Amino acid sequence: MSLLPILVTVWLFLVGLYGIATSRNTIHLVSCLFVTQASTYVFLLSIGFRTGGTAPILGKLPPGAPLVDPVVQSLALTDIVVGATVSALILVFALQAHKKHGTSDPRSAPPMRG
Amino acid sequence: MRMALEVLAFVLVAAAATGVVATRDPLPQSMAASLFGLLLSVLFMVLQAPDVALSEIVVGAVAYPLMVLLTVTKTTAKGAQ
Amino acid sequence: MNDSARRTLFFFFAAILAGALVAALRHLPSFGDYQGPYGDVILSGCIPQRHTPQGVAAVTFDYRGFDTLGEEFILFTAVAGVLLLLRQQQCERQEKPRDCELGRAIPATSSAVLAAGLLMFPAALLLGCSLVLHGHLTPGGGFQGGVLLATAFYFVYLSSDYRDLTRFTPDHLLDYLEVTGATTFALGATLPLVLNRPFMLNLLPLGKTGSLFSAGFLPLFNCSVGVEVGAGFLLLIAAFLKQVIVIRRESDQ
Numbered sequence: 001m002s003l004l005p006i007l008v009t010v011w012l013f014l015v016g017l018y019g020i021a022t023s024r025n026t027i028h029l030v031s032c033l034f035v036t037q038a039s040t041y042v043f044l045l046s047i048g049f050r051t052g053g054t055a056p057i058l059g060k061l062p063p064g065a066p067l068v069d070p071v072v073q074s075l076a077l078t079d080i081v082v083g084a085t086v087s088a089l090i091l092v093f094a095l096q097a098h099k100k101h102g103t104s105d106p107r108s109a110p111p112m113r114g
Numbered sequence: 115m116r117m118a119l120e121v122l123a124f125v126l127v128a129a130a131a132t133g134v135v136a137t138r139d140p141l142p143q144s145m146a147a148s149l150f151g152l153l154l155s156v157l158f159m160v161l162q163a164p165d166v167a168l169s170e171i172v173v174g175a176v177a178y179p180l181m182v183l184l185t186v187t188k189t190t191a192k193g194a195q
Numbered sequence: 196m197n198d199s200a201r202r203t204l205f206f207f208f209a210a211i212l213a214g215a216l217v218a219a220l221r222h223l224p225s226f227g228d229y230q231g232p233y234g235d236v237i238l239s240g241c242i243p244q245r246h247t248p249q250g251v252a253a254v255t256f257d258y259r260g261f262d263t264l265g266e267e268f269i270l271f272t273a274v275a276g277v278l279l280l281l282r283q284q285q286c287e288r289q290e291k292p293r294d295c296e297l298g299r300a301i302p303a304t305s306s307a308v309l310a311a312g313l314l315m316f317p318a319a320l321l322l323g324c325s326l327v328l329h330g331h332l333t334p335g336g337g338f339q340g341g342v343l344l345a346t347a348f349y350f351v352y353l354s355s356d357y358r359d360l361t362r363f364t365p366d367h368l369l370d371y372l373e374v375t376g377a378t379t380f381a382l383g384a385t386l387p388l389v390l391n392r393p394f395m396l397n398l399l400p401l402g403k404t405g406s407l408f409s410a411g412f413l414p415l416f417n418c419s420v421g422v423e424v425g426a427g428f429l430l431l432i433a434a435f436l437k438q439v440i441v442i443r444r445e446s447d448q
Contacts, residue, residue, distance in 0.1 A: 002225040008124045010216045012131045019135035021205045027140035031147050035131045045161045051227030055162045056250035068162045069234035070250035078266045080169040081338040085273040091185045092280045098189045164334035165251045172342040184435035191295040
């Protein structure tokens, strides 16, 4: 059990990278990036987890009850939303490349000039 | 019981990620990504992170697939060019 | 490079990377046994110091608010980049709004979809507002609530059409809202500097723990981020939707 979160993290990272390396469609490639990105959230949250702990919202909890770490959660929650807008920006690049070259294949489009 | 739930959530996320990458057509892939986002938010719920789960549900299951869907329509539908 | 060579090369380096990653991560504290003291310090301090029971919001908007300010401007820049790239090009023109099919006929809006949209729009809007406003008390906050607020408006599109959506969400208003949200956060954070106090110091009264107006700057920052993220996502999706529905290449027809 102790190794499972690490294995899942590494799996998400590598399976996303595999998709990126073998992709024949830029939109498919962005979704693979979405998977790779998710590996960091899984990693952060499984680091900060405590067995038997509850969410870090104090309220009516008895003092001394085990709580999971709030810092990693704060890191992950902002990054999910900000990462989505950055993914949108990459999708727009894919869209513009398609408009310009009429293809979504990252290998057949000529390299872009600035 | 609790541990079985954790193992199940982790395994489902790994399986869904494989599904997202293996779906080569971006249109069905956007739905696979949506399911992946949903399963990730279940995992975050199991890991006692409600804030992150909410974030993942609105972004991963709704907003991101919507943007992919619109990009696919623009690039493949004949009338949209 | 052909496909199989590419795969072989990838698997070779991926195996090395996977081995290195697992070997490095294996020595971390085992799952469920986190010992880091930083979170505990914050959790023991956030009620006496900041009058909020929400540990995550206290980290996001107060203790590490500086990072969130940076993240917020990444979001702002990404949205600006999308809008810049998706503006109407010289070789394009705007047409009458028309939905596009993907290999099938577009069904007319059924009364079931209309009823669901009418029910869900106010419900989603209300839930989004509640998530933003109670961000310092319960799970939720500006980031999550903002995205939910933005997606709520797409029930209008689903149950009616594009013209009604643009009437509900005029672009210039969203531009103002996004900028207002971003600047409120930035100005609120720098205001203490003007008064010769540390950056992002809570200037507002802390109030009673658990009430809506408590925790100083926290609810204000939550609302400003909520407004910015909501307006930003509406602008983002509207830009994509405009590409599909209105903008066409000049050479067509």
